[in-house]
Amino acid sequence: MNYLRFLKEKARGYPLTKVLRLEIESLVFGLLSYIPTTLGVLVRGFVCKQFFSKCGGFPWIQPRVIFVHTEKISLGKFFGVNSNSYLNGYGGIEIGDHVLLGSNVTISSGIHPIDGCEPPIITRQSIPSKITIENDVWIGSNAIIMPGIHLAKGTVIGANSVVTKNTQPYSVNAGNPAKFIRYRNNV
Numbered sequence: 001m002n003y004l005r006f007l008k009e010k011a012r013g014y015p016l017t018k019v020l021r022l023e024i025e026s027l028v029f030g031l032l033s034y035i036p037t038t039l040g041v042l043v044r045g046f047v048c049k050q051f052f053s054k055c056g057g058f059p060w061i062q063p064r065v066i067f068v069h070t071e072k073i074s075l076g077k078f079f080g081v082n083s084n085s086y087l088n089g090y091g092g093i094e095i096g097d098h099v100l101l102g103s104n105v106t107i108s109s110g111i112h113p114i115d116g117c118e119p120p121i122i123t124r125q126s127i128p129s130k131i132t133i134e135n136d137v138w139i140g141s142n143a144i145i146m147p148g149i150h151l152a153k154g155t156v157i158g159a160n161s162v163v164t165k166n167t168q169p170y171s172v173n174a175g176n177p178a179k180f181i182r183y184r185n186n187v
Ligand SMILES: CC(C)(COP(=O)(O)OP(=O)(O)OC[C@H]1O[C@@H](n2cnc3c(N)ncnc32)[C@H](O)[C@@H]1OP(=O)(O)O)[C@@H](O)C(=O)NCCC(=O)NCCS
Pocket: 082, 101, 102, 103, 139, 140, 141, 156, 157, 158, 159, 160, 161, 172, 173, 174, 175, 176, 181
């Protein structure tokens, strides 16, 4: 496959308006992601309100967080995310209230179809697969939330976990693949 054909195939399903939006989003969030201090947090929070499908409160976004397809990302109130996390809303990401993400967390809502030997995987269209994160969820650093996953209210995900299954309300889950450890105790 020559490179032009490759690009044409990748652009299928991406009208010009969509491409332009993605470019502007990439430029704006890319530049703003490097501003340190509370000023950076404030500017990014303000811009999220313009781009995201919903941004309930004032999100606390640390430097170098990457957002893609922001028009399909919905945030509740009191959202916090630490540096270098990656959120791709291709298939939709819905996040409730009081959600905290550690650093280097990956939440990507598209599946690359892998079956069959042709065409090469990189040339195929991704399949949208929505990720839902309910209220009061904490996701530890370096965790990966797989496409289609639903994290129930009160879920805790341990550092470095790969979450391949939906979780129970108020459960603590960790490991690769993430397994149920216990429920959050009442204290
Ligand atoms: C998941 C977590 C909250 C669990 O804390 P906890 O309930 O006190 O758990 P414990 O330390 O008692 O461990 C319980 C078991 O789970 C295992 N475990 C805990 N965290 C784990 C993790 N991230 N990955 C794999 N296994 C883990 C422990 O090894 C232990 O296993 P064992 O019973 O076989 O000995 C905590 O370990 C964690 O990962 N926190 C995230 C920290 C972080 O990322 N901070 C920065 C982001 S803001």
